[in-house]
Amino acid sequence: MTQLTEIAQTYDETEERTELRRQVARLAASYGREWFTDRARAGEKSTELWMEIAKAGYLGINVEEQYGGGGGGIGDIAAVCEELAAAGCPLLLMVVSPAICGTVIGRFGTSAQKQRWLPGICDGTGTMAFAITEPDAGTNTHAITTSATRDGDDYVLRGQKIWISGVDEATNVLVVARMKDSATGRLKPVLFVVPTDAPGFTAQPIGMEIVSPEKQFQVFLDDVRLGADAVVGSEDGGLLQLFAGLNPERIMAAAFALGLARHALGRAVAYAKDRAVFGQPIGAHQAIAHPLAESHMEIEMARLMNQKAAALCDAGLDERAGEAANIAKYAAAEAACHAVDRAVQTHGGAGISSEHGIAGLLVASRASRIAPVSREMVLNYVAMHSLGLPKSY
Incomplete structure (x- = not known):
C-alpha cells in the first residue's frame, strides 16, 4: 500500500461506499425532484421509491445480515440518505426507521425482538417511527412527561408526542416514556415499541410548509397497553x-x-x-x-x-x-x-x-x-x- 493510498483511505471513503453512492444516485435519478414534488403536491407517498430502495438492499444496509440487512454501518446508511437527497428525493424516514430505530433495536433488542422488527425495517414492510419530542419537552428530553406504569405483566402508556415523522407510513413507533425507578424513586427513560394500530394510539397531522410526501404528526397515547416484550433493552438502561x-x-x-x-x-x-x-x-x-x-x-x-x-x-x-x-x-x-x-x-x-x-x-x-x-x-x-x-x- 502506497503512502498516497493510505492518506486517501484516511480522509476519503472506501471503494465499496463510493460504489454504493453511485448505485443509489443512479436509482434516485430515475425518479428525481419533479417526481418527488409531484407526489407531495398530489398528496401521494413516495412508497414506490422506498420499496425499490429496500429491494436493492439499501434500506437496511446498516442492519445485521442475519436479520435481512447489509451488515454495514451508520456511514453506509448516511451515504444512501445523502445521495437520495442530492437527487432531489430526500426521504426523512431514512433518518428515523433504519438509522435510529434499527440501531437501537440492533444494539439493545433481544434476539426475538430483532427477528420480529428488523426484517420489516430492512424490506420496507415494517417501517418504524420514533417518538421522543413533546409539546413541552423539545430539546430538554429530561422534561418528557409521557409515562409508563406497570399493571401486572403489562405496561400502560399515557402522554403525547409532537413532530413525529411518518406515523401514517409506519407499522410501529419507538416511544420514549418515563418510569419510576422502584429502588430510587427517580424517573428513568424506557423505550417501547408501540404498534400504530394499538388501542389508545391516535395521531393528528400537523400542517407544514415543506413540500414533502412525508408528514408530521402529533401522537396521543391514552392508556395504551403493551406486553413486556415491547420494552427494548433494559428498564434500567437509562x-x-x-x-x-x-x-x-x-x-x-x-x-x-x-x-x-x-x-x-x-x-x-x-x-x-x-x-x-x-x-x-x-x-x-x-x-x-x-x-x-x-x-x-x-x-x-x-x-x-x-x-x-x-x-x-x-x-x-x-x-x-x-x-x-x-x-x-x-x-x-x-x-x-x-x-x-x-x-x-x-x-x-x-x-x-x-x-x-x-x-x-x-x-x-x-x-x-x-x-x-x-x-x-x-x-x-x-x-x-x-x-x-x-x-x-
Whole structure:
C-alpha cells in the first residue's frame, strides 16, 4: 500500500461506499425532484421509491445480515440518505426507521425482538417511527412527561408526542416514556415499541410548509397497553440506550442536509453556466461564482466531519462520536441554508418561481437548523463538553 493510498483511505471513503453512492444516485435519478414534488403536491407517498430502495438492499444496509440487512454501518446508511437527497428525493424516514430505530433495536433488542422488527425495517414492510419530542419537552428530553406504569405483566402508556415523522407510513413507533425507578424513586427513560394500530394510539397531522410526501404528526397515547416484550433493552438502561439512537440521528440529519445542499448547488451551477447576460454566462461573474464556490467548500468540510462522526459511531466510540456528530449536523445545516439561499439568488426572479422549484427548498433547509437539535444547543454542547465552559442552561 502506497503512502498516497493510505492518506486517501484516511480522509476519503472506501471503494465499496463510493460504489454504493453511485448505485443509489443512479436509482434516485430515475425518479428525481419533479417526481418527488409531484407526489407531495398530489398528496401521494413516495412508497414506490422506498420499496425499490429496500429491494436493492439499501434500506437496511446498516442492519445485521442475519436479520435481512447489509451488515454495514451508520456511514453506509448516511451515504444512501445523502445521495437520495442530492437527487432531489430526500426521504426523512431514512433518518428515523433504519438509522435510529434499527440501531437501537440492533444494539439493545433481544434476539426475538430483532427477528420480529428488523426484517420489516430492512424490506420496507415494517417501517418504524420514533417518538421522543413533546409539546413541552423539545430539546430538554429530561422534561418528557409521557409515562409508563406497570399493571401486572403489562405496561400502560399515557402522554403525547409532537413532530413525529411518518406515523401514517409506519407499522410501529419507538416511544420514549418515563418510569419510576422502584429502588430510587427517580424517573428513568424506557423505550417501547408501540404498534400504530394499538388501542389508545391516535395521531393528528400537523400542517407544514415543506413540500414533502412525508408528514408530521402529533401522537396521543391514552392508556395504551403493551406486553413486556415491547420494552427494548433494559428498564434500567437509562440514557445510554436513548443516546445510542441520537448520534446516528445527528449523522443522518447531517447527511440529509448535505444532500439537500448538493442538490441546490448543482441546480445553481447548471443555471449559472447556461444563463447568459451581457454576452457571457452569469457564472463568469465573481458575484455569482464566489458564493457558489463558498458553498462547495462548506459542503466538503461538513461531509468530512460527518464521515468522521460515522466512523467513530461505527467503532462504538459514543462519547467522541457525540461531539463529531453534533458538529457535523451543525456544519451541514449551515451549508444547506447557504447553498439554497445562493441557489435562489443565482436564479434571480426565476428562483422564486414554481417552474424552477428552488424556493421550495428554503423551508426544508431552514428546518435543518432546528431539527433534530437546534444550532444553539449544538453550540451549548460544544462550549460545555469540548471547551469545558460552565453549563449555560
